[in-house]
Amino acid sequence: MDFGLSEEQRRIRERAAEFADREVAPNAARLDREDRVPFETLEKLAEMGFVGLCVPEEYGGAGADFVSYCLMLEELSRADAGVGVTLAVHTSAGTMPILEYGTEEQKARWVPDLAAGRKIGCFALTEPTTGSDAAAIRTKAERVEGGYRITGHKQWITNGRIAGTAIVFARAEGGNTEGPTAFIVSTDADGVSFGKHAKKMGVISATTDDLLLDDVFVPEEDLLGEEGKGLKVALGTLDPGRIGIAAQATGIAEAAFRYATAYAAERETFGKPIAEHQAIAFKLAEMQTKIKAARLLTLKAAWAKDKGMRVTEAGARAKLFASRTANEVAYDALQTLGGYGYMKDESPVERYYRDARVTEIYEGTSEIQKLVVSRGILREYEESLEAPGGVPQGRSVVG
Numbered sequence: 001m002d003f004g005l006s007e008e009q010r011r012i013r014e015r016a017a018e019f020a021d022r023e024v025a026p027n028a029a030r031l032d033r034e035d036r037v038p039f040e041t042l043e044k045l046a047e048m049g050f051v052g053l054c055v056p057e058e059y060g061g062a063g064a065d066f067v068s069y070c071l072m073l074e075e076l077s078r079a080d081a082g083v084g085v086t087l088a089v090h091t092s093a094g095t096m097p098i099l100e101y102g103t104e105e106q107k108a109r110w111v112p113d114l115a116a117g118r119k120i121g122c123f124a125l126t127e128p129t130t131g132s133d134a135a136a137i138r139t140k141a142e143r144v145e146g147g148y149r150i151t152g153h154k155q156w157i158t159n160g161r162i163a164g165t166a167i168v169f170a171r172a173e174g175g176n177t178e179g180p181t182a183f184i185v186s187t188d189a190d191g192v193s194f195g196k197h198a199k200k201m202g203v204i205s206a207t208t209d210d211l212l213l214d215d216v217f218v219p220e221e222d223l224l225g226e227e228g229k230g231l232k233v234a235l236g237t238l239d240p241g242r243i244g245i246a247a248q249a250t251g252i253a254e255a256a257f258r259y260a261t262a263y264a265a266e267r268e269t270f271g272k273p274i275a276e277h278q279a280i281a282f283k284l285a286e287m288q289t290k291i292k293a294a295r296l297l298t299l300k301a302a303w304a305k306d307k308g309m310r311v312t313e314a315g316a317r318a319k320l321f322a323s324r325t326a327n328e329v330a331y332d333a334l335q336t337l338g339g340y341g342y343m344k345d346e347s348p349v350e351r352y353y354r355d356a357r358v359t360e361i362y363e364g365t366s367e368i369q370k371l372v373v374s375r376g377i378l379r380e381y382e383e384s385l386e387a388p389g390g391v392p393q394g395r396s397v398v399g
């Protein structure tokens with residue numbers, strides 16, 4: 001067992017941390033206030049190779065592993081969780097499904113622009129009437145000569161109005177209707193427009209918009225995977241995507257913890273720093289312990305992804321724990337600051353508290369993560385009954 005990072009992983013983390021502190025953190029409060037996407041930051045991240053960090057070099061990416069990608073996401077999210085999720089959705093939800101499920105022709109045509117940041121990607125599954133229940137989407141893809149015509153309303157799409165391409169899920173009519181079908185859609189196509197821009201509680205520097213599709217022609221060659229098998233694409237995309245959100249949540253928690261620690265060491269009440277009151281000292285101890293556990297779950301899941309292992313449960317566990325940790329740590333950090341924590345202009349902790357909240361909602365709510373994990377537990381149990389002797393093995397489900 002080796003918990004050390006490779007030379008390259010350490011180098012990527014250091015570059016990300018340095019950039020996050022120098023370029024991202026100083027702008028975070030202003031972007032949060034102004035509800036603005038930091039295009040200049042995204043351009044610089046593209047120049048650094050961070051926009052296509054874990055995309056193979058043959059498709060224009062930096063060819064780093066998934067562990068490195070998670071280390072980068074944690075560092076950027078520590079500075080601005082909106083920048084973190086912009087990159088997370090662009091990479092794991094907007095680019096990786098093409099690498100995972102696309103044909104060679106699709107990879108060559110779409111991925112290099114995404115890897116270089118010339119185009120931003122988004123992932124359009126959710127609709128006004130359905131989120132968790134992905135199979136219940138209503139967007140239609142009518143079969144026509146040479147392709148499909150898609151009509152529907154996608155809601156709360158991260159990167160929506162800044163995206164050049166969208167992975168769109170629709171119900172194919174007249175063909176295989178057993179489940180949704182995935183398509184790669186250019187946002188330049190006739191009939192694509194952006195509706196409402198969501199006014200959110202947190203991660204405000206990431207734009208979240210409705211994507212409207214009105215009789216959009218999508219050629220046959222832009223079908224992603226097989227008709228009727230889009231749920232496989234969606235769930236297969238979300239498995240590693242959740243590891244990225246776990247990294248984002250860990251970054252938010254780390255930021256809140258660091259701020260609270262510095263504050264507790266300096267602020268005095270009753271003749272000593274509040275960090276020397278046991279109630280505050282114990283909060284810091286709990287915060288740090290939970291963050292380290294969240295990071296381990298996250299990096300272990302990322303490592304498993306790099307090894308080509310199935311990460312459905314590992315990703316769900318990492319996201320479940322890291323997102324809860326982000327919320328608990330932000331809560332305790334705010335409490336550590338007292339009234340100063342509650343004020344918008346006195347510290348960033350109020351923003352961390354708001355940013356943490358959504359990590360329990362997007363890319364599958366915490367309830368959905370528990371469904372995934374509990375199904376895995378039962379499957380393991382049943383498999384252990386089928387093992388020689390038919391006795392439950394009591395094996396660990398971790399891994």
Ligand SMILES: Cc1cc2nc3c(=O)[nH]c(=O)nc-3n(C[C@H](O)[C@H](O)[C@H](O)COP(=O)(O)OP(=O)(O)OC[C@H]3O[C@@H](n4cnc5c(N)ncnc54)[C@H](O)[C@@H]3O)c2cc1C
Pocket residue numbers: 089122123124125126129130131132133155156157158159200208358361362363364365366367368371
């Ligand atoms: C800021 C933001 C950005 C987003 N970005 C994107 C994006 O880029 N692309 C995209 O497609 N979507 C995106 N979403 C949508 C997000 O993925 C959904 O909000 C999420 O999946 C939950 O769906 P819902 O909001 O419809 O809640 P619902 O599915 O209606 O669930 C409501 C509540 O019921 C619970 N629940 C539902 N089913 C079960 C069950 N079987 N068992 C137990 N509890 C259950 C849920 O956990 C939740 O608490 C985004 C959302 C937000 C807030």
